[in-house]
Amino acid sequence: MSAGGAPLYLGVDGGGTRCRARIRTADGRLVGEGLAGAANARRGARAAIEASVAAAKAALGAGGLGEDALGRLHAGLALAGVCQREGREAALAEPHPFARRELATDFTAACLGAHGGGDGGVVIVGTGSVAYARRDGREIRLGGWGFEVSDEGGGAPLGRAALRHALRAADGLEPRGPLADDVLARVGGDQDAAVAWVGRAGPAEFGTLAPLVIAHAAVDPAAERLLEQAAIEVSALVVRLGAWGAGQVALVGGLAEPYAPRLGPAAKGLLVAPQGDALEGALALARMGAVAAP
Numbered sequence: 425m426s427a428g429g430a431p432l433y434l435g436v437d438g439g440g441t442r443c444r445a446r447i448r449t450a451d452g453r454l455v456g457e458g459l460a461g462a463a464n465a466r467r468g469a470r471a472a473i474e475a476s477v478a479a480a481k482a483a484l485g486a487g488g489l490g491e492d493a494l495g496r497l498h499a500g501l502a503l504a505g506v507c508q509r510e511g512r513e514a515a516l517a518e519p520h521p522f523a524r525r526e527l528a529t530d531f532t533a534a535c536l537g538a539h540g541g542g543d544g545g546v547v548i549v550g551t552g553s554v555a556y557a558r559r560d561g562r563e564i565r566l567g568g569w570g571f572e573v574s575d576e577g578g579g580a581p582l583g584r585a586a587l588r589h590a591l592r593a594a595d596g597l598e599p600r601g602p603l604a605d606d607v608l609a610r611v612g613g614d615q616d617a618a619v620a621w622v623g624r625a626g627p628a629e630f631g632t633l634a635p636l637v638i639a640h641a642a643v644d645p646a647a648e649r650l651l652e653q654a655a656i657e658v659s660a661l662v663v664r665l666g667a668w669g670a671g672q673v674a675l676v677g678g679l680a681e682p683y684a685p686r687l688g689p690a691a692k693g694l695l696v697a698p699q700g701d702a703l704e705g706a707l708a709l710a711r712m713g714a715v716a717a718p
Contacts, residue, residue, distance in 0.1 A: 431523065431714065432496045434483070435706030436476045438463025438503040439530060440551030440571075440580065440627045443472075445479035446703040447487060447497065455489070457703075458482025462551075462628050466505030466570065469514035476501050477521060494521040500709030501525060502533030502702055504552065507568065526713035530702060531556040531568065537705030538674035538698035545670030546698075547661045550677040551631040553578035555661035557670035564668050566661055571627040576657035579679055583633030585650050587622070591615060593646070603640040603647040607633055638682050654679075655686035662691035674698040 432455060437444045443463035447455040460478035462471070477494070484493050499522040505511040507529045515527055531554045535546040545557030552575035554568025571580045586607050593604035594615055608614065610633060611621040621629075640647035662673050673694045675684055684695070 429496055431498055433707050433710045434480055434497040434499040435703040435710060436479060436501045437702040437706055438472055438476055440464045440504050441631050443475040443479045444703055445483040447483045448707060456483040456486030458486060464504040465511035465515040469518050472503050473518040473520055495523055497522045498710045498714040499525045500706040502528050502530045502706040504530050524713055526709045528709050533705035534676055534702040536708050537700040537702050540699045541708055545665035545673035547675050548677045549577050549658060549679040549683060551579045551627050555665050557665045559669050566664055577654045579631035579634035580627035582637055582654050583630035586633045586637050589646050601644040601646055603644045606636050652686055655683045658683050659688040659691035662694055666694045672696040
């Protein structure tokens with residue numbers, strides 16, 4: 425099909441580890457889905473937009489369409505890192521091949537998707553973490569200020585905690601179990617290799633250590649302790665959204681499943697299952713932008 429065909433709608437959910445894309449027709453039929461690398465505008469706006477385009481191409485390919493259809497896409501790009509002005513302006517300045525582009529934060533799209541476009545709250549636990557809620561035209565955002573100083577409960581801080589445990593265990597300061605052994609093996613085998621790995625690593629790399637914590641939680645008390653501590657931090661985000669006025673909060677992201685049963689009672693009382701994912705929220709942004717276009 426050519427770029428002059430019927431319009432299509434693209435939703436992109438770009439995070440610190442991967443970028444997902446979903447394309448639908450005007451009547452909601454799924455065309456295809458695609459994946460690409462990290463899309464965090466704070467760590468590189470050009471790379472974030474390039475990842476969005478790569479994921480869109482993959483989604484078009486999954487639907488049997490070629491790259492010439494990029495010009496038919498009305499895109500809703502929900503990207504990590506555009507909540508800060510610098511990241512947003514840098515992303516908006518990057519060229520793109522789409523018919524139209526709407527830009528929003530990843531947590532805005534996640535909230536729209538989770539509550540079917542209505543009011544509510546969402547806590548995202550992926551590579552990083554952030555809490556966000558909408559109610560009666562107001563909104564609140566908590567956390568998500570970056571791996572270096574925030575993102576409690578996210579995969580990158582969890583992976584960093586796992587590496588800290590592994591180094592302490594290697595020094596004999598904590599019991600050494602399978603989690604410490606696997607983490608050290610992943611980063612090169614010993615303390616010197618770990619230090620070299622840290623010098624090259626960013627949030628995405630630290631995030632790759634988080635699954636090791638989950639995998640060992642049932643057999644290694646250190647892994648369970650790290651998960652429980654992270655769940656305490658996530659519970660605090662959920663409860664704070666509730667105190668602000670979000671009557672329902674969805675817990676979403678790659679770490680939602682292991683955290684959910686470990687949350688405190690007050691947080692569990694606010695949780696609801698998400699109606700849709702961030703990609704559906706990004707698609708809603710794309711449709712709203714197309715309607716608003718002159």
